[in-house]
Amino acid sequence: xxxxxxxxxxxxxxxxxxxxxxxxxxxxxxxxxxxxxxxxxxxxxxxxxxxxxxxxxxxxxxxxxxxxxxxxxxxxxxxxxxxxxxxxxxxxxxxxxxxxxxxxxxxxxxxxxxxxxxxxxxxxxxxxxxxxxxxxxxxxxxxxxxxxxxxxxxxxxxxxxxxxxxxxxxxxxxxxxxxxxxxxxxxxxxxxxxxxxxxxxxxxxxxxxxxxxxxxxxxxx
Amino acid sequence: xxxxxxxxxxxxxxxxxxxxxxxxxxxxxxxxxxxxxxxxxxxxxxxxxxxxxxxxxxxxxxxxxxxxxxxxxxxxxxxxxxxxxxxxxxxxxxxxxxxxxxxxxxxxxxxxxxxxxxxxxxxxxxxxxxxxxxxxxxxxxxxxxxxxxxxxxxxxxxxxxxxxxxxxxxxxxxxxxxxxxxxxxxxxxxxxxxxxxxxxxxxxxxxxxxxxxxxxxxxxxxxxxxxxxxxxxxxxxxxxxxxxxxxxxxxxxxxxxxxxxxxxxxx
Numbered sequence: 001x002x003x004x005x006x007x008x009x010x011x012x013x014x015x016x017x018x019x020x021x022x023x024x025x026x027x028x029x030x031x032x033x034x035x036x037x038x039x040x041x042x043x044x045x046x047x048x049x050x051x052x053x054x055x056x057x058x059x060x061x062x063x064x065x066x067x068x069x070x071x072x073x074x075x076x077x078x079x080x081x082x083x084x085x086x087x088x089x090x091x092x093x094x095x096x097x098x099x100x101x102x103x104x105x106x107x108x109x110x111x112x113x114x115x116x117x118x119x120x121x122x123x124x125x126x127x128x129x130x131x132x133x134x135x136x137x138x139x140x141x142x143x144x145x146x147x148x149x150x151x152x153x154x155x156x157x158x159x160x161x162x163x164x165x166x167x168x169x170x171x172x173x174x175x176x177x178x179x180x181x182x183x184x185x186x187x188x189x190x191x192x193x194x195x196x197x198x199x200x201x202x203x204x205x206x207x208x209x210x211x212x213x214x215x216x217x218x219x220x221x
Numbered sequence: 222x223x224x225x226x227x228x229x230x231x232x233x234x235x236x237x238x239x240x241x242x243x244x245x246x247x248x249x250x251x252x253x254x255x256x257x258x259x260x261x262x263x264x265x266x267x268x269x270x271x272x273x274x275x276x277x278x279x280x281x282x283x284x285x286x287x288x289x290x291x292x293x294x295x296x297x298x299x300x301x302x303x304x305x306x307x308x309x310x311x312x313x314x315x316x317x318x319x320x321x322x323x324x325x326x327x328x329x330x331x332x333x334x335x336x337x338x339x340x341x342x343x344x345x346x347x348x349x350x351x352x353x354x355x356x357x358x359x360x361x362x363x364x365x366x367x368x369x370x371x372x373x374x375x376x377x378x379x380x381x382x383x384x385x386x387x388x389x390x391x392x393x394x395x396x397x398x399x400x401x402x403x404x405x406x407x408x409x410x411x412x413x414x415x416x417x418x419x420x421x422x423x424x425x426x427x428x429x430x431x432x433x434x435x436x437x438x439x440x441x442x443x444x445x446x447x448x449x450x451x452x453x454x455x456x457x458x459x460x461x462x463x464x465x466x467x468x469x470x471x472x473x474x475x476x477x478x479x480x481x482x483x484x485x486x487x488x
């Protein structure tokens with residue numbers, strides 16, 4: 001357990017390399033959406049690693065995580081907007097993005113200069129939005145009779161990883177502020193759990209990219 | 222507090238797993254449904270093919286029967302007459318036998334023409350579907366004493382001969398069924414052209430025959446005629462529809478919509 005607590009963040013950072021490398025191997029074959037996803041993963045990796053490095057050197061790093069959540073929110077919204085063709089989905093994403101922007105606008109000071117307060121609502125909002133986007137995506141796939149073997153497509157595994165990660169992290173991120181400043185003894189356990197979800201997500205995404213080597217691979221992925 | 226959070230996290234994870242499991246199970250059901258549908262289609266195709274083969278065999282047997290009973294017998298008689306003519310003492314006797322042989326020969330010629338016409342209607346080949354159907358309607362009126370109304374525009378586009386023949390055979394089968402099963406006393410045949418389709422409507426006042434009955438009967442063993450209709454409809458890439466007065470169970474309207482050009486020609 002102690003090993004996990006000590007190295008989970010580093011392992012989570014390293015686990016990003018698996019989908020990044022496998023994605024890079026097939027980069028030319030990737031659709032625009034998958035390239036965008038690789039870009040999101042790449043930036044997430046850089047910011048997470050920076051977060052890990054700064055925390056290891058006791059440097060104040062809350063602003064890095066705030067930036068990471070804001071970046072993830074907008075780019076995942078853009079990705080799902082491209083993936084979901086229905087007008088309802090597009091409007092839904094627009095409304096969610098507008099609400100998020102308004103909230104960030106009101107809290108801009110605490111986002112850029114967080115001092116010692118961790119704004120839990122930003123990652124919680126991000127997680128909840130992405131859970132809803134994933135449900136919309138799966139709902140779209142259910143109505144799409146052309147995709148017969150959904151679990152043989154990279155997107156199925158990517159969405160599974162994302163949905164599991166954000167579902168698992170939603171509550172943890174929501175209560176991080178409380179645990180960080182009021183019940184500090186538990187915070188490491190929760191972070192460890194969060195990093196484990198991160199590792200599972202990256203393994204699933206990496207596995208999804210392996211389907212790109214399939215001979216029957218087509219551009220619609 | 223930590224325990225509550227862990228239970229919450231577990232609940233959220235279960236929810237996510239539930240969503241994913243639902244998607245996978247649903248997809249499997251869709252695949253199973255598609256496989257079943259494919260099997261059903263293949264079975265239907267098999268039945269249609271079998272019906273076509275049976276029908277061809279039946280047609281061959283009928284032609285063989287016609288040739289044997291009508292043409293063959295008559296030709297044998299002519300041969301006997303001609304042999305007799307050679308043995309007759311007087312010219313008058315020989316002439317009388319020759320005249321009798323000529324009469325039978327004329328009959329044979331008419332019979333051969335009739336068989337040939339049944340195989341490939343001359344009117345259809347020369348003048349097209351409109352005239353052939355009009356001719357068939359007239360014959361129906363004359364032979365069965367049924368009131369037949371035929372309407373059509375002055376000109377109807379002609380299309381490939383084999384497609385015209387298939388459409389003609391469908392209408393022929395429908396009219397045959399009307400006589401055999403519907404006991405109709407009034408029939409109306411309408412031809413019209415809409416955009417790139419030829420629409421043929423056949424109405425009667427006999428016993429009702431619905432689309433459901435057509436679908437049911439063509440998918441069970443037997444029902445050769447209906448299977449032939451379906452097979453020709455498929456060849457033509459056409460649409461066939463039967464409507465009937467469901468309350469009174471009387472009168473049927475058949476609509477056949479035939480594209481004037483094959484799909485690949487139009488593309």
